[in-house]
Amino acid sequence: MHDEDGYFDERVAARYDESAAEMFDPAVVDPVVDLLVEHAGSGRALELGIGTGRIALPLAQRGVPIHGIELSKAMLARLRAKPGGEDIPVAIGDFATTIVDGTFSLAYLVFNTIMNLTTQAAQVACFRNVAAHLEPGGCFLVEVGVPGLQRLPPGETIRAFHVSETRWGFDEFDVARQGLISHHFEIVDGRLERFSVPFRYAWPSELDLMAQLAGMSLRDRWSGWKREPFTSDSRKHVSVWEKPV
Numbered sequence: 001m002h003d004e005d006g007y008f009d010e011r012v013a014a015r016y017d018e019s020a021a022e023m024f025d026p027a028v029v030d031p032v033v034d035l036l037v038e039h040a041g042s043g044r045a046l047e048l049g050i051g052t053g054r055i056a057l058p059l060a061q062r063g064v065p066i067h068g069i070e071l072s073k074a075m076l077a078r079l080r081a082k083p084g085g086e087d088i089p090v091a092i093g094d095f096a097t098t099i100v101d102g103t104f105s106l107a108y109l110v111f112n113t114i115m116n117l118t119t120q121a122a123q124v125a126c127f128r129n130v131a132a133h134l135e136p137g138g139c140f141l142v143e144v145g146v147p148g149l150q151r152l153p154p155g156e157t158i159r160a161f162h163v164s165e166t167r168w169g170f171d172e173f174d175v176a177r178q179g180l181i182s183h184h185f186e187i188v189d190g191r192l193e194r195f196s197v198p199f200r201y202a203w204p205s206e207l208d209l210m211a212q213l214a215g216m217s218l219r220d221r222w223s224g225w226k227r228e229p230f231t232s233d234s235r236k237h238v239s240v241w242e243k244p245v
């Protein structure tokens with residue numbers, strides 16, 4: 001199913017920027033970078049799951065010294081091929097356990113990537129690993145969806161999240177295990193390609209508890225990058241936990 005690069009192998013990496021094109025739109029990226037610049041202050045930032053540099057490259061251009069952790073050499077190769085991509089130090093490994101030199105004022109994990117850790121133990125380890133890398137007063141910022149269970153009719157396990165002429169996406173829920181497999185189907189060059197990734201979803205409150213286990217506490221929770229309020233209707237959250245001074 002997948003190799004040492006995880007689910008973001010050569011085939012996925014080759015098309016990542018194209019298939020996530022709407023996430024590269026400056027209208028999406030700019031508010032992310034603005035908030036991250038503010039939280040990094042005059043310190044260094046660490047991106048977990050840095051990928052092809054969608055956020056890291058514009059953040060570096062804004063003058064924030066940035067490091068990354070990334071499992072997939074195929075994704076890293078795409079970052080390296082971009083202008084400025086050679087200048088960002090990246091450790092290859094699992095961000096739940098990989099240690100990099102020095103401390104950071106900001107660590108961040110965007111685009112639902114915390115859910116790529118498919119066990120509670122791995123997610124807890126990730127919070128602990130981040131806390132160990134933060135300076136006192138530093139913060140961990142996560143962007144992730146609120147589990148979509150309110151939109152899953154009782155007894156059903158599949159929900160469409162994208163339907164268009166050439167692309168279809170279905171989430172398959174395993175409610176008993178907080179498991180979710182996102183199935184992506186896309187017509188590429190006249191052929192149907194499939195990409196299925198397993199996730200573990202978690203409620204905001206469970207993430208707060210993971211932060212607490214790692215010695216951090218919630219500073220802010222918004223529903224978007226422009227500090228929109230988080231409400232019962234919010235479909236995602238941008239949360240910031242801080243390490244005590």
Ligand SMILES: C[S@@+](CC[C@H](N)C(=O)[O-])C[C@H]1O[C@@H](n2cnc3c(N)ncnc32)[C@H](O)[C@@H]1O
Nearest residue numbers: 008049050051054070071072075094095111116
């Ligand atoms: C959805 S992509 C996001 C990439 C980038 N952060 C962005 O916003 O475009 C998730 C990335 O996290 C990486 N990743 C997933 N699980 C990981 C893990 N346990 N350790 C390190 N990297 C991981 C994947 O290889 C992939 O590059």
